[in-house]
Amino acid sequence: MSDITDQNQNQKQKQKQNVPPLRAAAKTATRVPRPLTRPGGYGWVAGALLLLALPFYLDTFWLQAGLFAMAAAIGAIGLNLLTGSTGQLSMGHAFFLAVGAYGYTALAGDSEGRYTGLGLPTWLAALLAVVLTGLAGGLFSPIAGRLRGAYLGIATLALIVIGLHVIDNATDLTGGALGREVPALNLFGFGFDRSELLVAGVPFGSAEKLWYVGLALLLGCALFARGVLRGRPGRAMNAIRDHRIAAGVMGVPVARYRAAVFVLSSMYAGLAGVLLALVFQNVTPSQFGMVVSLQYLAMIVIGGLGSVGGAVVGAVFVSMLPQVLTRYSDALPLVATPGTGGVSPGEASAYLYGAAVVAVVLFLPGGLIRLVARRTTMSTSGEKR
C-alpha cells in the first residue's frame, strides 16, 4: 500500500512540475477567439449589416414575415431552454404566447366600448405582460417541477384548453373569437404606428420601425439564453436532462431547477407573444391553438435541440416556409393559390416541415445548426461550440 501512495505522490509531484504557467499560457493563447481575423467573423459582421439594411429594400410583406420569424425565434429559444436543454417537454407554449399577447393588449388598450383595458404606457405594458407570463408560468411551476419529460408534456396540454376557453369567454379583455386590436408600441414619444417617416428617402411604416425593435429583442434574448446555457445554470439543466439521478446527487435541486426553467421559458414565450401582437396589430384565438405549440416543437427539433442558434434557425425555417410558399404559390408546382382548391400554401408548408422533422430526426440528429457548426469547425479547427 505504501508503494502505491509513494508512486502517487511522485506522480503528483511530476504533474505539478509539468504544469508550469508557461504551458498553461500557451494553451489559453491558442484558445483565445479572434472574431475578426477568422472567416466566421466577417460573416457575422456582414450578416449584421445586411439585417440592419433590410428595411430599406424589402417590402412590407417580407418585413412582416421577418418580424414574425423574429418573434418565433424568441419563443423557440425559450422552449429550447426547457425542452432541448432540460429535457422537459411542453405542449403549452402557445398558452404563454397568448398570455403575453393578450396581456399586452389588455394592459395597453383603453377601456372603450365593449373592451376593458388599463391604458398603461405601451412600453410598461410590454414589460408587465412578460412579468405576467412569468407569473402564469410560476403558478404552473409546482406541477412543472414535479413532472418529468413527456409527463409534463401531457399536463401542459391542459393549459391550451384552459387558455382557449378563457379567450373565448373573457370577451371584454380579449375580444373573443373576433379578436381585438393591438395598440401600437410607443417608446418615449416615438410611435411604432402606421404613420410614415422618411428615412434616407425610404418611407418607414410600422413594420420598418418594429424591425429594429425585433432585432434588438432577439439579440438580447439570444445572448441571455446563451449566457445561461454556458454558465452554472446551463450545466445543471443539461445534467437534469442527461442523468436526473446523478444531477441530484451532484447537488442540483432538480425540482427547483425544473420549475425555474419553466418560468424562464414562459417569459420568453410572453415576450414573443407581445412582439407577435405588435406585428399582427390584432390578436385572435387562432394564433394560439394546439398547432402553434406543435410548430414551436417542430422549430427546435428542426433547428437543433438545446442550442440557441438551433432555435433561431428552426424558427426562421418553420415560420418563413408558409410565407415563401404563399408568395410564390403561382410559380410552384402542386401548390395552389389560396381559395382555388388543391393544396394551399399553408397545408403544403405543414407537409414540408413535417417531412423536415422526420428527415432531421433520421439523418441530422442535432438539427440544421449542426450543418453550420460542422462547416465552421472544419474551417477553424479548435473552436468549440
Add this chain to the structure above:
Amino acid sequence: MTTAVPLQVRDVTVRFAGLTALDQVNFTVDPGTVHAVIGPNGAGKSTCFNVLSGVYRATSGSVRFGAHELTGMPPHRIAGLGIARTFQNLALPPRATVADSLLLGRHRLTRTGFVAAGLRLPSAAREEARHRARVREIAAFVGLEDQLDRPAGSLPYGQQKLAELGRALCMEPELLLLDEPVAGMTADERRRTAAVIAGVRDSLGISIVLVEHDMGVVMRLADAVTVLDFGRRIAGGAPADVQNDPAVIRAYLGEDEPAHAEQDGEQDGEQDGEQHAQRDGEAAS
C-alpha cells in the same frame, strides 16, 4: 475535511414490495478511512449506496453523518453536506467536455443564478474563472488535465471513470461513495485508479466508502470491510480477518454440503441475484 465526522449506518432496512434488499444493516465509516462494502452480485451493495446518497428512502433505520440524519433528505441536500458519489454505470454526459462535467461538481460551491449567468455579470465571470482553475488542479490530480477540452464520450472507458471520480472530487467532499470505480478497466488503469483513490484518502483526508468486486484492490485499499449477502451484513472488520471468515467464504463459494443441495441453493441464489442486479441497474440508469 475540516471537521471529520463518522458515517453511521444503523439497522437500515429497504424493502421493495416484499423483496428485502437490505435487512438491518449496520456499519460505521471512521473519518479518513477507506471502508469497502463487498458481497456477491445482488447482495444489496448498490441499494446501500442509493440509500446513503438519498436516491432511495430506507424503509426503517437511520443513517447519520455527524449530527445530520440523512434518511429522508433529498439527494441535493445530502450532496450539500459534502457527500459525493460515483455511479456503477457511467453517468457522464458524452458530448459535454470533461471540464464542463467537472464544473458540474462545483455546483454546490457556486452561486451564479439565471440572471447573473444570463447577463454575464462580472461576479459570475469571476466565480467561473476561479472554479475553472480549481477544476484544472483536480483534473491534474486524477491525471486528466490534457483531456479537459475533449468531450467526455471520446475518452477511453477507464478515463471516463476517472473523470467521474474527478467530478465527485470537485464537490470537495468529506465523504466519497465509489460504486465499482475500477470495474471494466485494464490492469494498468486499475493500478492508476487505485493510486488516485489512495491519494484521495492520504493527501486530502476524505473518508471513502468503496463498493468493489476486485478483491486485490479492496485488500490493498480498504482499512475496514463490510460483507453483505442477500441484504444482510454477514461479516465485518479488517480486510485480513474478513478474508478468512468462514461466512464470507461460504457466501462467495457456496455451502460445503451434499451435491444436490448445493445445486438447488445456487440456482435460487442466482435467480435472486439477477433480480437484485436488475433493480440495481434500474436505479443506476
